[in-house]
Amino acid sequence: MAASKALSFQDIILTLHAFWSARGCVILQPYDVEVGAGTLHPATVLRALGPKSWRAAYVQPSRRPSDGRHGENPNRLRQFHQYQVILKPNPDDMQALYLASLEAIGIDPRLHDIRFVEDDWENPTVGAWGLGWEVWCDGMEVSQYTYFQQVGGLDVSPVSGELTYGLERLALYVQGVDNVFDLAFNDPQSPDFKTYGDVFLENERQFSAFEQEQADTDMLIRQFHDMETLVPKLLASVGRRGQPLVLPAFDHVLKASHLFNLLDARGAIAVAERQSYIGRIRELCRECALAWVKLEEADA
Amino acid sequence: MAELLLELFSEEIPARMQNGAARDLERLAADHFKRADLTHDRIATFAGPRRLTLAVDGLPIRQPNRSEERKGPRVGAPEAALAGFLRSTGLAREALIERDGVLFARIDRPGRSSAEVIAGIVPDIVTGFPWPKSMTSGAGSLRWVRPLHRILCLLDSKVVDFEIDGIRSGDLTEGHRFMGTGRPFAVSGFEDYRAGLERHFVVLDVAERRRRILDDARAACARRGLVLVEDEGLLDEVAGMAEWPTPLMGDMDPAFLALPPEVVRTTMRTHQRYLAVADGEGRLAPHFIAVANIEAADGGALIAAGNGRVLAARLADAQFFWTEDLRRPLESRLTTLKGVTFHARLGSMFERVGRIEALAPTIAPSVGADPDKAAVAARLAKADLVTAMVGEFPELQGIMGGYYARAEGVEPAVADAIRDHYRPQGPSEAVPTAPVTIAVALADKMDTILAFFSIGEIPTGSRDPFALRRAALGVIRIVLDNGLRLPIGDMIAASEFAGTDVVAFFADRLKVLLRERGARHDLVDAVFALGDDDLARVVARIEALTVFLASDDGANLLAAYKRAGNILNAEARKGALPEAVAHRSDGPGEEAALFDALRTCRPHVQSALASEDFAAGLSALARLRAPIDAFFEGVLVNSPVAAERANRLALLMEVREVMGQVADFSLVSG
Numbered sequence: 005m006a007a008s009k010a011l012s013f014q015d016i017i018l019t020l021h022a023f024w025s026a027r028g029c030v031i032l033q034p035y036d037v038e039v040g041a042g043t044l045h046p047a048t049v050l051r052a053l054g055p056k057s058w059r060a061a062y063v064q065p066s067r068r069p070s071d072g073r074h075g076e077n078p079n080r081l082r083q084f085h086q087y088q089v090i091l092k093p094n095p096d097d098m099q100a101l102y103l104a105s106l107e108a109i110g111i112d113p114r115l116h117d118i119r120f121v122e123d124d125w126e127n128p129t130v131g132a133w134g135l136g137w138e139v140w141c142d143g144m145e146v147s148q149y150t151y152f153q154q155v156g157g158l159d160v161s162p163v164s165g166e167l168t169y170g171l172e173r174l175a176l177y178v179q180g181v182d183n184v185f186d187l188a189f190n191d192p193q194s195p196d197f198k199t200y201g202d203v204f205l206e207n208e209r210q211f212s213a214f215e216q217e218q219a220d221t222d223m224l225i226r227q228f229h230d231m232e233t234l235v236p237k238l239l240a241s242v243g244r245r246g247q248p249l250v251l252p253a254f255d256h257v258l259k260a261s262h263l264f265n266l267l268d269a270r271g272a273i274a275v276a277e278r279q280s281y282i283g284r285i286r287e288l289c290r291e292c293a294l295a296w297v298k299l300e301e302a303d304a
Numbered sequence: 305m306a307e308l309l310l311e312l313f314s315e316e317i318p319a320r321m322q323n324g325a326a327r328d329l330e331r332l333a334a335d336h337f338k339r340a341d342l343t344h345d346r347i348a349t350f351a352g353p354r355r356l357t358l359a360v361d362g363l364p365i366r367q368p369n370r371s372e373e374r375k376g377p378r379v380g381a382p383e384a385a386l387a388g389f390l391r392s393t394g395l396a397r398e399a400l401i402e403r404d405g406v407l408f409a410r411i412d413r414p415g416r417s418s419a420e421v422i423a424g425i426v427p428d429i430v431t432g433f434p435w436p437k438s439m440t441s442g443a444g445s446l447r448w449v450r451p452l453h454r455i456l457c458l459l460d461s462k463v464v465d466f467e468i469d470g471i472r473s474g475d476l477t478e479g480h481r482f483m484g485t486g487r488p489f490a491v492s493g494f495e496d497y498r499a500g501l502e503r504h505f506v507v508l509d510v511a512e513r514r515r516r517i518l519d520d521a522r523a524a525c526a527r528r529g530l531v532l533v534e535d536e537g538l539l540d541e542v543a544g545m546a547e548w549p550t551p552l553m554g555d556m557d558p559a560f561l562a563l564p565p566e567v568v569r570t571t572m573r574t575h576q577r578y579l580a581v582a583d584g585e586g587r588l589a590p591h592f593i594a595v596a597n598i599e600a601a602d603g604g605a606l607i608a609a610g611n612g613r614v615l616a617a618r619l620a621d622a623q624f625f626w627t628e629d630l631r632r633p634l635e636s637r638l639t640t641l642k643g644v645t646f647h648a649r650l651g652s653m654f655e656r657v658g659r660i661e662a663l664a665p666t667i668a669p670s671v672g673a674d675p676d677k678a679a680v681a682a683r684l685a686k687a688d689l690v691t692a693m694v695g696e697f698p699e700l701q702g703i704m705g706g707y708y709a710r711a712e713g714v715e716p717a718v719a720d721a722i723r724d725h726y727r728p729q730g731p732s733e734a735v736p737t738a739p740v741t742i743a744v745a746l747a748d749k750m751d752t753i754l755a756f757f758s759i760g761e762i763p764t765g766s767r768d769p770f771a772l773r774r775a776a777l778g779v780i781r782i783v784l785d786n787g788l789r790l791p792i793g794d795m796i797a798a799s800e801f802a803g804t805d806v807v808a809f810f811a812d813r814l815k816v817l818l819r820e821r822g823a824r825h826d827l828v829d830a831v832f833a834l835g836d837d838d839l840a841r842v843v844a845r846i847e848a849l850t851v852f853l854a855s856d857d858g859a860n861l862l863a864a865y866k867r868a869g870n871i872l873n874a875e876a877r878k879g880a881l882p883e884a885v886a887h888r889s890d891g892p893g894e895e896a897a898l899f900d901a902l903r904t905c906r907p908h909v910q911s912a913l914a915s916e917d918f919a920a921g922l923s924a925l926a927r928l929r930a931p932i933d934a935f936f937e938g939v940l941v942n943s944p945v946a947a948e949r950a951n952r953l954a955l956l957m958e959v960r961e962v963m964g965q966v967a968d969f970s971l972v973s974g
Binding site: 073077078079080093094095096099113114115116117118119120121122124134135136137141142143144151153161162163177182274277 | 315316318319320353437438439440441442443449450451453481482483545546576578594596597598600601602606607609610611613614615616617620621624642643
């Protein structure tokens with residue numbers, strides 16, 4: 005890959021923003037609650053439910069406490085960035101649109117080996133699954149591509165197509181770099197060039213130590229219970245227009261999910277307890293999904 | 305005669321579903337043709353990443369005329385019933401046929417054109433297609449494996465016109481996603497279609513794709529003096545992942561070869577679907593074969609380099625797991641096993657390890673193993689389940705435990721037992737032969753079987769969710785192939801379980817195995833009837849019996865046994881057989897001779913059986929043949945004198961009893 009022409013990390017984001025904006029997406033900002041994946045943003049989980057059409061694109065910092073390597077592994081991060089696109093209903097030419105977006109960021113499909121490899125995505129904590137692929141570029145998974153079939157335990161109609169680009173992986177590829185911390189975050193010619201490491205390495209170090217060694221598990225468990233109490237309470241409360249407080253309730257489901265991830269990273273969840281935790285979060289999510297669909301259908 | 309071509313063009317179909325889909329398409333098409341009375345010659349189906357294709361030769365232009373008889377009301381039924389029947393059939397009263405007092409209508413259906421029939425059949429096939437998993441897309445309602453985009457359907461070059469969920473059939477297909485023109489093109493029939501695809505860089509037939517991969521990969525290896533490590537399953541998978549398969553050789557840092565070769569191969573296979581490459585001595589070489597789906601303008605240099613970088617990252621991860629795992633001794637992982645559920649009703653993996661640890665040393669002496677070593681190996685056997693590497697690659701269970709055990713200085717016999725105790729995992733895998741390994745392997749499998757039997761999880765029919773049959777077969781093969789003298793009942797008695805029905809379960813599995821190996825099932829039954837649970841002895845008995853019955857003496861003795869048995873059974877039906885003990889009769893000489901022969905024979909048979917010389921036991925029995933034949937010849941069993949009859953029947957019962965010590969001859973056919 006010609007390094008001089010390669011896009012910087014932020015230029016990949018800006019290019020994707022321009023690409024998907026031109027295709028009718030609302031360009032949103034990352035959700036400001038800690039999440040493990042871009043899918044969990046309410047712009048995906050909730051908007052995939054109900055009858056209304058919706059197109060959105062955004063970057064989502066995704067926290068995976070168990071993947072922390074204290075910044076010492078060139079390929080693993082406890083927080084990475086997903087570029088998330090949701091198209092509802094999925095258009096017929098969605099694969100072609102996706103491939104065009106890869107070309108836009110500098111991956112020529114005639115020089116690389118782009119493959120759609122079976123990967124049936126599911127996220128048990130939000131009761132969601134779909135069929136699709138992981139997309140490989142020369143053997144590297146650069147995106148997850150899914151046609152949602154269920155979200156929050158509910159069948160979806162119309163079906164949404166979801167694209168999740170792993171931005172760091174794509175940038176490694178586009179820039180021909182082996183170590184994530186060496187990625188050009190902005191343009192190397194810019195007056196104040198920064199690498200990915202300049203921006204995030206210290207975060208990796210401190211948060212790996214916090215998430216895997218220092219987080220107070222008793223407190224996390226307490227907070228998890230608080231979320232479990234709060235979500236049904238919010239769903240039973242109403243706003244000025246008589247509507248249940250689904251959006252705030254869902255925020256707290258996300259918090260519960262992140263607390264679970266922290267507990268998991270601390271090794272505080274026995275294998276036998278995992279399913280029970282996941283099931284509890286899924287149930288909270290399902291209740292939010294039901295309330296949201298009711299609201300959307302009433303409004304449609 | 306007409307040729308049908310159908311192509312269902314979709315987004316990428318999972319490789320693992322393609323062969324099944326091709327078979328289902330063929331079966332469904334044949335069924336529908338049969339129901340529609342459409343005869344045909346060859347049906348061929350093809351499946352690939354983006355298409356499912358059906359080609360049929362020799363279809364008629366039209367369906368034959370068909371007639372159907374429909375049953376109506378009885379003669380003399382109310383007028384309304386008759387009127388209704390006439391309305392529904394569209395016939396007049398005179399056209400009905402009367403038979404046995406009932407009216408029938410014969411409805412003639414003129415044959416429709418085959419195109420018309422097929423236009424009805426294809427939507428049926430498509431909408432009811434049995435994909436293992438299917439989906440809907442957008443606002444559509446059709447369920448297909450991935451979004452379906454185009455349907456090509458031609459009968460003798462003419463489009464068969466129909467529509468499925470908004471997709472109208474036509475004569476267009478398209479080539480390779482990237483190497484093709486990107487535009488659909490029209491075809492006129494199967495040969496034109498196949499050639500057109502080839503021109504547009506799509507190999508239709510999976511067998512051809514597979515052959516090209518194998519040829520090109522072998523050639524790429526040979527050019528560098530290397531050898532392809534062949535892997536049938538992986539080859540099938542990659543042949544389903546590319547329309548224009550293009551093997552490329554990539555390189556890896558030789559430093560990674562310091563990892564266990566299983567780790568390197570599993571990383572390549574599971575994550576990347578790369579074929580492994582070996583040097584002349586069969587050692588892994590620092591290269592791999594990736595099967596790309598494109599011939600790139602630069603000859604694949606970028607692709608090979610990219611794949612090499614990905615593999616390096618994967619192997620770096622594996623390296624991380626390896627060094628992390630090595631930081632903790634296996635023993636320290638046992639407490640973590642407390643959190644791993646074996647089964648909701650059978651407790652944790654830790655408890656299971658405790659049971660195997662107790663059972664293995666009791667088995668050890670019978671298999672020539674040191675009980676202490678067996679206990680240590682059993683204790684550590686499952687510890688690798690909670691290592692990072694096995695978490696990532698579950699198929700490396702056991703193998704990693706073996707490596708980690710060696711690395712921490714556990715003695716080789718114990719480390720090998722940890723590594724191999726899951727063996728044999730399938731009928732083709734060799735059984736362990738090292739004594740400590742045997743003890744742990746048997747304890748592991750027996751615990752699985754006994755534990756699930758104890759909660760009533762007993763295999764039935766095709767239901768065997770915990771693979772207990774496979775476990776039992778493993779035990780049987782280990783015992784037999786190693787010539788072990790280890791009665792199943794002894795292992796059950798040494799466990800903490802009651803083992804109800806377990807011996808019978810083993811007997812059934814052994815029967816299945818022996819039948820598969822060609823043993824006569826009646827002989828298997830005849831020996832099993834003795835209730836022996838020493839598998840090696842059972843097999844030796846069956847083998848001796850097989851040889852014996854093939855001999856003249858054997859065949860005749862069996863006939864004599866049957867004759868004795870028939871008489872006894874017939875007499876038993878008349879009333880209870882006398883409880884007399886046979887004595888040396890002063891009647892006919894043949895009667896006394898049989899008595900003498902039995903007296904001589906019995907100790908011979910018993911001592912032969914005691915020393916497990918079944919051939920000798922059977923030849924001792926063979927000496928009964930002449931006296932029995934003579935007895936039947938010269939003596940009337942059913943004598944009118946009650947005492948004579950009683951003695952003669954007693955003699956026959958003794959024959960049955962003596963012979964029955966070797967096998968239940970009543971179950972032998974012939």
